[in-house]
Amino acid sequence: MVSIDLLIEGLVFGVLVGCFYAAVSIGLSIAFGLLDVPHIAHASFLVLAAYMTFLLGSYGIDPLIAGALILIPFFFLGAAVYRFYYEAFEKRGTDAGVRGIAFFFGIAFIVQVVLSLMFGLDQQSVGAPYIGSSLGLGEMRIPWRLIVALVVAVGLVFGLNLYLSKTFRGRAVRAVAQDPWALKVIGANPVLTKQWAFGLATAATAIGGALLIIVSPVEPSLDRVYIGRTFCVVVLAGLGSMNGTLIAGILLGVMESLVLTAFGASWAPAVAFGLLLLVLGLRPQGLFGR
Numbered sequence: 001m002v003s004i005d006l007l008i009e010g011l012v013f014g015v016l017v018g019c020f021y022a023a024v025s026i027g028l029s030i031a032f033g034l035l036d037v038p039h040i041a042h043a044s045f046l047v048l049a050a051y052m053t054f055l056l057g058s059y060g061i062d063p064l065i066a067g068a069l070i071l072i073p074f075f076f077l078g079a080a081v082y083r084f085y086y087e088a089f090e091k092r093g094t095d096a097g098v099r100g101i102a103f104f105f106g107i108a109f110i111v112q113v114v115l116s117l118m119f120g121l122d123q124q125s126v127g128a129p130y131i132g133s134s135l136g137l138g139e140m141r142i143p144w145r146l147i148v149a150l151v152v153a154v155g156l157v158f159g160l161n162l163y164l165s166k167t168f169r170g171r172a173v174r175a176v177a178q179d180p181w182a183l184k185v186i187g188a189n190p191v192l193t194k195q196w197a198f199g200l201a202t203a204a205t206a207i208g209g210a211l212l213i214i215v216s217p218v219e220p221s222l223d224r225v226y227i228g229r230t231f232c233v234v235v236l237a238g239l240g241s242m243n244g245t246l247i248a249g250i251l252l253g254v255m256e257s258l259v260l261t262a263f264g265a266s267w268a269p270a271v272a273f274g275l276l277l278l279v280l281g282l283r284p285q286g287l288f289g290r
Helices: 004-034 042-057 063-069 071-088 096-119 144-166 168-176 180-185 190-215 220-237 242-263 269-282
Strands: 134-137 140-143
Touching: 004 042, 004 140, 004 144, 004 168, 004 190, 004 220, 004 242, 042 063, 042 071, 042 096, 042 190, 042 220, 063 071, 063 190, 071 096, 071 190, 096 220, 134 144, 140 144, 144 168, 144 190, 144 242, 168 190, 220 242, 220 269, 242 269
Parallel strands: none
Antiparallel strands: 134 140
8 A cells, every 4th residue: 555645755756757757858859749850869869968968067067057058069969960861861762761760770879889988887977056955845855956857847848839839940840840842932941940950959958968967877878768758758748749748748757656656666667668559559649649
């Protein structure tokens, strides 16, 4: 039997962890959800951003500030990666998706190998006043690092929603995967729009990577843990839905937390893949559609 207090604590931590899941999935929601790019390397980019945050942290830079500093380099990295993907695969025919999976899988492998050679296989972490401390609410202790993740996730969702709905380029990003030819009629270049959007998605991933090392230590192979969770959040939300990404992340976090509380930690990793299969079977368009 699970006590009421333990259940409430599990729900609270599930919401907080779910917001973190949303923050690390928001870039994939753009790249895969809006652009139809099979971005298998998303989780590897998360880990790469976490290590860049660690590198800047070794000079005394706060992890959140470090995440902001790597935004622009990651934007240009994403733009360059998409341009190569377009010229080599997307431009050449309808089998771009299958070949693209191999391309991004190769990038993920290269990132993991480079990080292993540069930083070794040991876990790395960063320090900050909000890491290791907690907020006391009665007998419950809530880690400040998860509260930071909640604030950043809500800010990312709000900011991206505003950008995608209120600006010309943002509306073009929403439209580019659905009707690129109609986009040309209004004077927008579909390729440059997707390149810009993929850069934006990678920049959002930089913030997610900073949160990743704030929430827990990282190692080069950590992408294997988050690839299933991030795709689960994006598919559950409905491809390209920013608000849905936040809600889906919270749903996954709560379910994992409840399973962990009731059955133990060994069952928690299976929740994401089980939920992903369930959604694909019953409602492939996700909770909020596209």
